[in-house]
Amino acid sequence: MSNSKQAVPETLPLLRDRIDSIDSQIQLLINERATCAQKVAEVKLAEQGGEVVVFYRPEREAQVLRRVMERNEGPLGNEEMAKIFRQVMSSCLALEKPMRIAFLGPEGTFTQQAALKHFGKSIISAPMAAIDEVFREVESGAANYGVVPVENSTEGVVNHTLDSFRDSRLKICGEVEERIHHHLLVSPNISSEDVTHIYSHQQSLAQCRAWLDRYWPHAERVAVSSNAEAARLAADAGRSGRAIAAIAGEVACELYGLSKVSANIEDRPDNTTRFLIVGNQDVPPSGKDKTSLLISAKNEPGALYRLLEAFERHGVDMTRLETRPSLMSRWGYIFYIDFVGHHLDEKCCAVIDELRERASEVKVLGSYPVAVL
Ligand SMILES: O=C(O)C(=O)C[C@]1(C(=O)O)C=C[C@@H](O)C=C1
Known part of the structure; x- marks a missing residue:
């Protein structure tokens, strides 16, 4: 019995041909997109109006x-x-x-x-x-x-x-x-068994303490100014054949050409740092935003309560509250408040207006998109 429609076998050369063809289409499209971005830049320049x-x-x-x-x-x-x-x-x-x-x-x-x-x-x-x-x-x-x-x-x-x-x-x-993932890194020409010293920032050594106690109890831990500096020192030491390891992250590993002896050695796997992007612009709403405020409160009974009450009443979700000394007056405080929403959203606007009546200073540090990646 003959089969009229034979399936083409998925051989390696055929699959690679298909990948080559897809790649050239992707490349064309990426450049088409880049050309669009260039045009966007021209429009922005034309619309600048002196700004x-x-x-x-x-x-x-x-x-x-x-x-x-x-x-x-x-x-x-x-x-x-x-x-x-x-x-x-x-x-x-x-x-x-x-x-x-x-x-x-x-x-x-x-x-x-x-x-x-x-x-x-x-x-x-x-x-x-x-x-x-x-x-x-x-x-x-x-x-x-x-x-x-x-x-x-x-x-x-x-x-x-x-x-x-x-x-x-x-x-x-x-x-x-x-x-924040920490890795144990050595110069590629060094055997990890010879490692006698482990360099890192004090906080990173602390964040990997249990792991180090378990797997490297005899190596001497040396605190240096940053993880990146530890990686640089480990790479330097490797060049003169000295077996020094560093605890640092991925970028430092790549930058100093080190090899990973062990990956993700932090004791708490959920160890996360939040960073801020600072600039000179007001960012319009993205649809999913956060706002940060700096508030100087009047030094009187119930001051903080009256500030926070406005969030509750308008149903605005506060995600963070930090207190710092104001430096302007002894025992005066500055509050840093983050909340969900953009300062142009109606209910966020209402909260900010009320805060302005109740505090001596309210500074909108910015509204910005909630981190995507
Ligand atoms: O949409 C724009 O304003 C662009 O400049 C294009 C683009 C993009 O590549 O999509 C590039 C840079 C901007 O930060 C945002 C988006």
Whole structure:
């Protein structure tokens, strides 16, 4: 019996031919998209009307990425697919205008990792030595945006970042969350069995304490200024044949050409840091936003209660409340409040108006899209 319609066997050469053909179509489409982005830049320039042209649009990027995830049917996962589009948009934005991004350095820190996650890889990196330098770099216009850590799920709030908002006119334009994974790294020419010293930032050594006690009880732990510095020292040591390991993240591993001895060695696998993107623009609503406020409260009984009551009455969901000394008066306080919604949303507007009547100062630090990736 003859079969009139024979299935074409899925051989390796045939499958690769099909991949080649799909790749050339994807490439054409990506360039078509890039040409569109170039035209968008021309329109933005033509419409500037004497204002500084804003090429980076966080609300639009969040909408694009959310849509990618919503329509994704697999087999690639939603996050994986969004990461690909994240990079495509990063390349398109760089074509419109290369973005210089200041972040808490040195090269290879988790803050740099967060910057790359948020903006993609097509950025000009500007590592800064301290959080206030990141703010200054953006305020002076030397960098377009800045990235700073604001809170960690195990270590709590980053006071330096909150305090920097007191005297800054910068706005929060975005947030990014990063699961902090630590790896044990050595230079590729070093055998892990020879390791005698393990370098890292004090906090990272603490976050991996139980793992180190269990697997490396005899190695000496050495605290250095940052994880990235630990990775640099391990790479340096490797060149002269000394067996020093570092605990650091993925970016530092790649940057210093180290090999992973063990991955994800943190004691708490949910260890997460939240970072903020600071810039000079007010971000329009994206449909799923958060707002951060700085409030100086009058020093009188029930002051905090009256502030919080407004959120409850208008049904606005507060997600964070931090208190810092105001420095203006002894025992005066500044409250940092995050809530769900955009400051232009009706009920958020109503809350902010009431807060203004009840507090001595209310500063909207920014409304920005809820982190997508
Ligand atoms: O829509 C825009 O305003 C664009 O510039 C295009 C685009 C994109 O590639 O999709 C690029 C950069 C912006 O940050 C947002 C989106």
